[in-house]
Amino acid sequence: MAPFSKVLVANRGEIAVRIFRTLRELGIGTVAVYSEADREALHVRVADEAYLIGPGPAAESYLAGDRIVEAARRAGAEAIHPGYGFLAENAQFARLCEDAGLVxxxxxxxxxxxxxxxxxxxxxxxxxxxxxxPGATEPVGSAADVLALGEEVGYPLIIKAAAGGGGKGMKVVEAPAEAERAFEAAGREGEKYFADGRVYVERYLEDPRHVEVQVLADAHGNVIHLGERDCTIQRRHQKLIEETPSPAVDAQLRERIGAIAVDAARACGYRSAGTVEGLLTAGGDYFFMEMNTRIQVEHTVTEEVTGIDLVREQVLIAAGEPLSIGQEDVSLHGHAIECRINAEDVGKGFLPAPGRITGYHEPAGPGVRVDSGVVAGSEISGLYDPMIAKLIVRGLDREHARTRMLRALEEFSIEGLPTLLGFHRALLEHPCFIAGETCHGVVESEELAERAGELTATSVETTQSSVGARLRERTRSVELDGRRYEVTLLEPEPPWQELARRRRERSRSGFRAAGSEAVVSPMQGTVLKVEVAEGDEVEPGQVLCVVEAMKMENEIVAPGAGIVADLAVTAGDAVTSGEQLCRIVE
Known part of the structure; x- marks a missing residue:
């Protein structure tokens, strides 16, 4: 008998689709929620039922807990699964669900x-x-407090949002002069993403490995770990590649850090699936960093090597059942790697690149898994995270998994917008990754960006020559049984449009437009803060404003020395890619 009749998934995209699959296997009805921007999203189409919960901005839809609970009530759902992100780690929302009689x-x-x-x-x-x-265990109230801690534990430091996670609200302070700006930025991000501007400070460890441990705990006192995941390959504290087992962890170290994770889970009275994140130094020291009280994006690699469906365990634990396995039953088979396929432009510093997917073909074959929430024609909105899909492979060992991933990446075709496909291929071919190193300094290097560009260009040429031209949207009016419909078609575009597109890109590339004095926005987004005023004198590299896109803050800097003129934006303004923000006059 199914543990629940219906479960509402309070999320969107690939994680909603992935949870629906397990619910169906358990014989549970699936309920989706969606914003106005997600009316045509895949997760809406694959659910048994779907309910509109508000406009596109997350604050008015996926973060509106009362609307989600109301949708569950209307659907007759018995439980809510939050996925990851949005309200997944919001204690107030968890209580709201329980108060409404929902599991x-x-x-x-x-x-x-x-x-x-x-x-x-x-x-x-x-x-x-x-x-x-080492660092503070209480929030710090000012940049002066940051400086005092720097005197105590030394530099570099890292400032983190007290309620943060997922790389948001984290700023590194290399020297005292950077403390004030970093303190303000971390607090601003904390307030924006977690409604909590408090921050704390700890010693920044140089080039550690980011190693986390998956735990499962039930209501019967059972707590186990499922081994570690290595998430060291990151950009701006955002994970890009995850793998298990870690190249730096042997059986003895696995047992030690697994015990630390189990102790951490017991210490907070944990129940469900969770992840204890830590930093592993070259000398073998392991430090607790934080605990993510939800399913992780990268839970997939653990599932691949253990054979355990983590979402299934979550559902059964919530229904009051004991864990289906004990610690002695957990064993790791082979090696798994996950690559996050985001809509980002590596050649422009990983800037988010929202847009429509005009062509989409997933790889397949032995040991290949794709968790995705898109199809050809799907829109990657600037309102949400830029993830398109997760590509996961499993091999007999790390090298087998690496080469299998390269094959799968080469097969993966996504057209219409920049992605990280070429970047992942470049990184997995790099000697540092082959050797299992941290790849510190390589991820955001010009060398890797150039190689990623070469691989991307080759892939585009191959795809276009074998499949045909790019597709473009055309709207046509049709009548069926006397009713008029507007139909959107995807048609091959004429060859001259690719040349025109490249010419436009060249004309607005970089931060300067014609005349070498216009400062333009390199991405579509929202101006969070303007650091200068009309007539200010600026130095090369000085921050002019901060533009937020797809949950990432991007500092727009002065291309050279001069005076600010024609300042055209204020905080809160929406800007498009290539839009002029101001001019720098010598």
Whole structure:
């Protein structure tokens, strides 16, 4: 008998689709929610039922807990699965669901609350004997406090949002002069993404490995770990590639850090699937960093090597059942790697690149898995995370998995917007990745960006020569049984349009337009802050404004020395790619 009749998934995209699959296997009805921007999204189409919960901005839809609970009530759902992101680690929303008589498929709200406050979590872990990174266990109130801690523990430091996660609200301070700007930026991001502007500070460890441990805990006192995941390959503290087992972890170290993770879960009264994130130094020291009280984006690699469906375990735990496996039943088979395929432009510093997918073909074959929430014609909106899909492979060992991933990446075809396909191919071919190193300094290097560009260009040429020209949208009016319909068609575009597109890109590339004095926005987004005023004198590299796109802050800097003229934006303005922000007059 199914544990629930219906479950609403309070999320969108690939994670919603992935959760629906497990629910169907359990014989549970699936309920989706969607914003106005997601009316045609894949997760809406594959669910048994779907309910509109508001306009496109997440604050008015996917973060509107009362609307989600109301949708669950209308659907007759018995439980809510939050996925990851949005309200997944919001204790108030968990309580709202429980107060409405809905089962929350996640950890208890007190555990979410404790681990959601990074300062309280650090204090609790230290009290439980779990090693933590040197630094503050209380929020800091000013840049002066940051400077005082720098005197105490040394530089570099890292400032983190107290309620943060997912790389948001994290700023590195290399020297005292950077403290004030970093303190303000971290607090601003914390307020924006987590409605909490408090920050804390800890010592920034140079070139550690980011190693996390997957845990499962039920309501019967059972807590186990499922091995580690290595998430060291990151950009701006955002994970790009994850793998398990870690190249730096042997059986003895796995047992030690697994025990640390289990102790951490017990210390906060945890229940459900969760992840204890830590930093592993070259000397083998392992420090607790934070606990993510939800399913992780990269849970897939753990599933591949253990054979355990983590979402299934979450659902059964929420239904009151004990874990289906014990620690002695957990074993790792082979090696798994995940690549996050985002809509980002590597050649422009990984800037988000929203747009429409005009062509889409997933790879297949032995050991290949794709978790995706898109099809050809899907829109990657600037309102949400830029992820298109997750590509996961499993091999007999790390080298087998690496070469299998390269084959799968080559087969993967996504047209219509820039992606990380070429970047992942370039990185997996690089000697540092082959050797299992941290690849520190390589990920954002010009060398890798150039190689990624070469591989992307080759892929585009191959795709276009074998499949035909790019597709473009055309709207046609048709009548069926006396009713008029507007139909959107995807038609091959004429060859001259590609030349015109390249000419336009060249004309607006970089931060300067014609005349070498116009500063333009390199992406579509929203101006968060303007750092200068009309008539200000600026130096080369000085921050002019901050533009936010797809949950990432991007500093727009002066291309040279001069005076600010024709300042055309203020905080809150929406800008398009290539739009002039101001001019720098010598």
């Amino acid at each position: 929350w498929i996640g950890p208890p709200s007190p555990a979410i609350e404790l681990m959601g406050s990074k300062t309280e979590a650090r204090a609790a872990m230290r009290a439980a004997g779990v090693p933590i990174i």
